[in-house]
Amino acid sequence: MKLSALTAYLESLAPLNYQEDYDNSGLIVGNPEQEVSHALISLDCTEAVVDEAIATGCQVIISHHPIVFKGLKKFNGKTYVERVVEKAIRKGIAIYAIHTNLDSIMTGVNARICETLGLKNSRILLPKHNLIKKLVTYVPLNHADTVRDALFAAGAGTIGNYSEVSFNAEGTGTFKGNDAATPYVGEIGKRHKEDEIRIETVYPANLESKILMALILAHPYEEVAYDLYNLTNQHQQVGSGMIGELELPLNEESFLFHVKDKMRTHVIRHTKLLGKHVKKVAVCGGSGGFLLKHAIAAGADVFITADYKYHEFFDAEGKIVIADIGHFESEQFTQQLLYEIIRKKFPIFAVRLTEVNTNPVKYFI
Numbered sequence: 515m516k517l518s519a520l521t522a523y524l525e526s527l528a529p530l531n532y533q534e535d536y537d538n539s540g541l542i543v544g545n546p547e548q549e550v551s552h553a554l555i556s557l558d559c560t561e562a563v564v565d566e567a568i569a570t571g572c573q574v575i576i577s578h579h580p581i582v583f584k585g586l587k588k589f590n591g592k593t594y595v596e597r598v599v600e601k602a603i604r605k606g607i608a609i610y611a612i613h614t615n616l617d618s619i620m621t622g623v624n625a626r627i628c629e630t631l632g633l634k635n636s637r638i639l640l641p642k643h644n645l646i647k648k649l650v651t652y653v654p655l656n657h658a659d660t661v662r663d664a665l666f667a668a669g670a671g672t673i674g675n676y677s678e679v680s681f682n683a684e685g686t687g688t689f690k691g692n693d694a695a696t697p698y699v700g701e702i703g704k705r706h707k708e709d710e711i712r713i714e715t716v717y718p719a720n721l722e723s724k725i726l727m728a729l730i731l732a733h734p735y736e737e738v739a740y741d742l743y744n745l746t747n748q749h750q751q752v753g754s755g756m757i758g759e760l761e762l763p764l765n766e767e768s769f770l771f772h773v774k775d776k777m778r779t780h781v782i783r784h785t786k787l788l789g790k791h792v793k794k795v796a797v798c799g800g801s802g803g804f805l806l807k808h809a810i811a812a813g814a815d816v817f818i819t820a821d822y823k824y825h826e827f828f829d830a831e832g833k834i835v836i837a838d839i840g841h842f843e844s845e846q847f848t849q850q851l852l853y854e855i856i857r858k859k860f861p862i863f864a865v866r867l868t869e870v871n872t873n874p875v876k877y878f879i
């Protein structure tokens with residue numbers, strides 16, 4: 515299939531506008547029109563992973579971490595980033611990153627950590643803003659159903675577990691076309707009154723052009739009247755970190771043993787144990803320190819994440835146990851997650867997991 519079919523599917527699950535500002539998720543190397551039959555999945559796109567893609571006939575590498583985060587100014591093979599990009603281009607291998615946008619969804623990186631730890635009622639710890647917008651349009655009565663159907667089919671009107679959500683109010687619209695107009699109803703040069711329905715519905719910002727296209731095609735007027743509103747509401751299904759509960763509370767030592775076992779980590783760096791039972795657990799794969807105050811506010815007993823620095827451990831303040839399990843360890847199941855996501859949609863497309871352990875951190879035990 516075309517590479518664009520694969521990336522469009524991944525972006526329908528984890529849209530690119532869900533990524534953080536510093537991130538660089540998306541197609542980093544490659545042509546969307548190129549044909550692909552084999553994909554290699556990795557957490558990091560290192561030189562060894564590119565070599566593996568070449569050796570195994572994979573035309574695309576799907577990695578969690580983007581190989582390029584900042585602008586590259588030279589391509590002379592001095593850094594591993596330049597060498598990876600150069601080699602991928604030379605060999606016609608595409609590189610696609612699905613990073614903080616995959617972290618942000620309800621079925622993403624953090625959901626997989628929650629499942630692995632057996633947490634229930636998992637929800638987003640810090641929901642994102644500015645992802646939902648509102649559309650208001652004015653439609654003649656006899657076209658209201660058609661327009662509403664078209665908007666819903668394009669992805670408008672979904673809130674949590676509800677779809678086809680809209681508000682409808684009847685009123686009267688007026689308009690007067692000039693000589694160049696070809697109005698759907700009414701006479702040129704005369705004010706026309708029409709019974710209309712004001713349809714209001716919300717939609718995900720990333721689907722805006724698709725939804726406007728559907729509106730314009732379904733609406734009978736030459737000039738479609740519509741308003742777009744930015745909403746500051748949180749999107750409860752999209753955001754950073756997750757929090758969930760253990761079915762049965764465990765004491766702190768037993769819980770840390772459980773984490774060590776399930777997350778296959780050699781060592782856990784943690785703050786002072788508080789002598790309490792662990793019931794609520796906050797998680798964030800990778801560098802999650804920015805979520806600490808949200809984990810405390812949400813009443814988490816333990817916060818599982820990675821990349822904690824010495825001074826940041828003091829911020830626990832006896833209110834929570836911070837457990838740093840290692841960046842790679844926290845995200846290692848993401849490879850399997852991506853594998854399952856792709857296989858479910860494209861059962862005959864060949865997907866393989868990298869055999870390279872890309873963790874740059876080694877433990878001297």
Ligand SMILES: [Zn+2]
Pocket residue numbers: 579799800801841845
């Ligand atoms: Zn990461």
